Amino acid sequence: MGSYLQVDSRRLDGFEGLHQAVHGTHVDVMQLGRGKLRGTLSHVGIGDFSLSIGSFNIGMRTRRIASDEKLIIGMLLRAEDRVAHWSFDMQPSDVLVIPPLLEHDGIFHGASAYAAMRLDLDEVAEVFAGQPSLSDPEYWRSKNHFRADPALGPAAALRLARIVLQLTEHQTALTEPAAEFWRRSIAECMAANVICSLPPDDSGWLPAARRLIGKVEDYLDEAGMRPVHISEICAALHVSRRTLHRAFQEVFGMGPVTFLRHKRLCAIHSILRESRPGTTTVSTVAMQQGFYELGRFSHYYHTMFGEYPSQTLGIPAHELVASLRVAQNA
Structure with a gap:
């Protein structure tokens, strides 16, 4: 050593x-x-x-x-x-x-x-x-x-x-x-x-819900970076929307629609952090991840990460102000 x-x-x-x-x-x-x-x-x-x-x-x-x-x-x-x-x-x-x-x-x-x-x-x-x-x-x-x-x-x-x-x-x-x-x-x-541990809980926690979540995430992994709609998942896994919602609530404390939106927002955040201004635009990345209402997307993003997508991309302040005005008018 x-x-x-x-x-x-x-x-x-x-x-x-x-x-x-x-x-x-x-x-x-x-x-x-x-x-x-x-x-x-x-x-x-x-x-x-x-x-x-x-x-x-x-x-x-x-x-x-x-x-x-x-x-x-x-x-x-x-x-x-x-x-x-x-x-x-x-x-x-x-x-x-x-x-x-x-x-x-x-x-x-x-x-x-x-x-x-x-x-x-x-x-x-x-x-x-x-x-x-x-x-x-x-x-x-x-x-x-x-x-x-x-x-x-x-x-x-x-x-x-x-x-x-x-x-x-x-x-x-x-x-x-x-x-x-x-x-x-x-x-x-x-x-x-x-x-000095206490006896373990061998029964586990919410096993049925976790198994279903595992199938969903395997499906999302196969989908790669493309956005996936909740109805597509239900059809592919032959489960009702209600069953899927209950499983996500039990495991994550949020519904599947919110989870999928968070997942897409995280993908956008990582893409923007790795990009430089001029090589891509916020709107292009947002559209590729299934967000078409840019004003609403900007609100979701700011609520999630505490900054606007243009800030993550590193756009200068004067350009950021202009982009926010466009988003607000969208």
């Missing part, structure tokens, strides 16, 4: 920043809540060991397709609203296990903070030395949810946050013994909430 501490901390100014929510992986992200996303993301590396800790102020949907053999062990540090991973309904201090090569699906209904460490399965024997069950790689090959003991869990979560803050503020080289100490301290916080 190397003797150097590596810390990368940044402030987030859009949901796209959460694509690297866990160091070394790519996460597909969709903004669910309304407003300008603000948050922080830090990656702490101690030799080959890495920990990511992030926070954000509005609801998010995260999906990760694992492409490597890494194990991820995460802890929910804070949540102002409901949080669900797969079919597990989570509370602050709970621990989540994401085995290698397994797709991950998480829904944060409000402001949240999390921590996640990423490691090889063959490293668990060393990381969790002294804990017979936890040091067995087979223990971590299945997805799992450990419900934190309310008397003990918050203390472990608080200690983990303090360790990361301390390492972030003192970015200095570490000796081999010091690096080993801090790595074990981080792992111990996770292990404490696993060992």
Whole structure:
């Protein structure tokens, strides 16, 4: 193990920043809540060991397709609203296990903070030395949810946050013994909430609704970037609009029409962020995603992201004023 501490901390100014929510992986992200996303993301590396800790102020949907053999062990540090991973309904201090090569699906209904460490399965024997069950790689090959003991869990979560803050503020080289100490301290916080966890809820959370949502999202993935109408989904999956609405309300807290609109708005936001003025126009991108009333689209966009689409594209202020006048008169 190397003797150097590596810390990368940044402030987030859009949901796209959460694509690297866990160091070394790519996460597909969709903004669910309304407003300008603000948050922080830090990656702490101690030799080959890495920990990511992030926070954000509005609801998010995260999906990760694992492409490597890494194990991820995460802890929910804070949540102002409901949080669900797969079919597990989570509370602050709970621990989540994401085995290698397994797709991950998480829904944060409000402001949240999390921590996640990423490691090889063959490293668990060393990381969790002294804990017979936890040091067995087979223990971590299945997805799992450990419900934190309310008397003990918050203390472990608080200690983990303090360790990361301390390492972030003192970015200095570490000796081999010091690096080993801090790595074990981080792992111990996770292990404490696993060992002292309450019995897991094996029944899961809203399994039928989640299965239907999964079919919808598989259909949307096959559709690519083209806009998809709600009636098309109902016809393709042979479900009623009422059934679909109930499933989306149970899982996301919003109907399918609102969800699809948010998804299209997020696609537009990402396209505009990656474009430069003169290479495309807001109206062109909006039309390609199924918005034809530009005034209403501008209102939806501003409500969702806290800025107008022209601002995301980076149009100069004097041109922005002119474009807003056109939109208001549309």
